[in-house]
Amino acid sequence: MSVSEQLFERAKKVIPGGVNSPVRAFQAVGGNPRFIAQAEGARITDVDGNTYIDYIGSWGPMLLGHNHPAVLEAAVQAAKKGLSFGAGCPAEAEMAELVCRMVPSVELVRMVNSGTEAVMSALRVARGYTGRDKIIKFEGCYHGHCDSMLVKAGSGVMTSGVPDSAGVPEGCAKDTLTAVYNDLESVKGLFDKFPGEIAAVIVEPVAANMGVVTPEEGFLPGLRRICTEEKALLIFDEVITGFRLGPDGAQGYYGVKPDLTTFGKIIGAGMPVGAYGGRREVMEMVAPVGSVYQAGTLSGNPVAMAAGLAQLHILEENPDIYRQMNAMGDDFRAKLRKIVEETGVSCQVTGEGSLSCLFFTKEPVVNYRIAKTSDTEAFGKYFRHMLGRGIYVAPSQFEAIFLSAAHKEADLERTLEAIEEYFRG
């Protein structure tokens, strides 16, 4: 038995499913989850000493690669001064200034400890600000595990939410309306059906939790227009895209300005951090200035702030990183498309910037319904092939291939060769 297998057996006895987040399980692809001993750059090494090219990057945070020396040093130095104070620390002010500088739509920002918390808080602010209860989300978009967001369309576009998860009261889900990604009509339909009741539209500007589905031209500007007309807030959930597509995230990349933005993942550089922010007037709803309560014992934690700041400083000062990484993503997708074409397999290559996806379906993927036509059995086989070749992609069809600044041309070549080998059988 491998050490990973032994650890998994132990973990299963005391952790539900042996994992602390379901996405880490290999349930969808078969096999035993790897336990990771350490990581460096674009490589992770498991407890059995197998090293893989890593295309997960802790699900996004490790934009500069694992164990970046400056990030590591900043965290270590901060830790030496104390792990938590429960009072303000200099790094919090610096972090807030940096976020407001990098993302112009953000005038005030509050730190939290995860993307889930950021979304949950932003929704509360939107409801407090507008005095309305309903929220529109898109089928297939993930916004963390807070009750009201664990909803997809139960019975078509125009219906109210039906919870996806046991334990979510109907009451929590009833104010969640679901629309179809890349379909403005489905959004308009909901505003027509519930006039004056919708507080906000929340969207992943590039959907990266149903595989990667990019916004069609006009979709994001259309959402902006509808929200403005309907006096509802537009919330960009940039937990994945923030500081990834560019220094100002998807909103800068596509030139659309949301009212509120949620951050996570990259902002903490691997430490547990989330943040939400936006227009001053809206964010002034938050306690202790305003009447929307939101708090956190460990929020703005000095070690987490130091790590996040170190990564963001590097990104702010070196915009070339984005050009290089996004160009690498374009190149990767172009070569992957060529392989798909030449081998004649039924696959779609999607993505933007450093986010890519290989869908095992013959239909171009523009929304969740189509994403779900993917052959997950075939994906599982592909996953196991890749793992055997020392390449660690996410153990699910419906996740992104995350590039980092630490990936090298040679890594991508090796990866493309392994994919081609798989397709040629």
Ligand SMILES: *Cc1c(COP(=O)(O)O)cnc(C)c1O
């Ligand atoms: C990961 C993710 C979240 C949740 O963040 P956690 O830190 O896991 O709570 C929310 N929204 C999006 C778009 C995400 O990808």
